[in-house]
Amino acid sequence: MVELNGPRLEPLSGQARQLVVFLHGYGADGNDLIEIGRAWQPLMPDAAFVSPHAPRPCGQAPMGREWFPLTFRDLNERWTGVNAAAPVLNAFLDAELQRHNLPGSALALVGFSQGTMMSLHVGLRRAEAPAAIVGYSGMLVTPESDAEMERFAADIRARPPVLLVHGDSDDLIPVQALFHAAQGLAALDVPVEFHISAGIGHGIDQEGLRQGGEFLARRFNRRATP
Template identity: 65%
Template sequence: MPTLPGPRLPPRSGRAPRQLVVLLHGFGADGNDLIDLAQVWQPLLPDAAFVAPHAPEPCIQGFGRQWFSLTFRDPHERWRGVNRAAPALDAFLDAELAAHGLSDRQLALVGFSQGCMMALHVSLRRARAPAAVVGLSGMLVLEEGKGPESLAPALRAVPPVLLAHGDQDEVIPVDALFLSGEALAAAGVPVEWHLSAGTGHGIDEGALHHAGLFLAEGFARAKGLERAGGAERAGGVERA
């Protein structure tokens, strides 16, 4: 049984899954808000299974779910939150991969807003790197009072990352895209970014298009590494 419930979509091909895409929703939403993204990307990923788990906690706003509480009054709440929520998400990923007989190289994470925070935090700390990570309208969470240099010692895996953000985002300002990208790059994480002009806290067609291509390329690259006999490791960190 999965550790977190949520909607699913099986591979379009009708075959057994060869990849798994996990969609992580934002604060006050649930998995139903993101599962429709699967239909957009299925033509590019016909052998991928999609799952959008509901976050473990009811949202403090009174509707939807949350990965962790956000009051916006405590500067440390994001850091404490991602660390507290990480074990449940890790357990979910392990259970899903085991159920499908897949490895982390056949896994991709896509997170929106608070789900982006979770996708980045967890993927960089798994024992093996996922094939790709897409962060939409979110940010990399660093410990309050510490700079980008604090990320490198925590890395266990280095997956390729795509960040996408609207330049009119009123919830998480677009500066988060550039600060997160700079921190990831400084830690040696390969990162690309897409800026959606005229877009607020949401996902436009351009971001969806780039994310789909990025996922397909990530899975193809990971498959090539698998055939070659492994992933590159540097300083004990796996690079997908």
């Protein structure tokens, strides 16, 4: 199995009590999101941040990486893709938690685009629920067939609070994907909040960053309170 790696930020406090893992989008790499961790450090001084490079070279952007290939010729390719990439990501998450001697409940996943697809897919299937998931400009990947949809719902093991953030001018993954994801998560009894960034395309604005950082800080503080 491929071993993931990427840039890291150690906690400002010197002692990791939480772990925030950034999952980048298609054609980028771990360097694309790690600076968000630097911006969020004052909100979460006890958090370690890591942004692994996805396991595959990107077919459409050879200098970048992908969690799974996208050809847009197969309706089920996203579902096939998230399932294929999940084991290597789970192994990385387990190793990082162990490295910091943290329980699975101290984990937060933050995804962008294809990274949001991975965050939701893996985060809802962890044996121990993460503290939170933040998904930017992404979608909840579901299978095409009704038979597989039954298995999809049965496979959900964790229901961490989720924040979805999306630009209303996104022409790559339209904002309707946020509403579909929020509806799908609510149907699975996953607590979900969302924020729509006005005039923003396939990207993250300052308000979206603020909302994401404050959401995680609140969730971590709740976990820390007896």
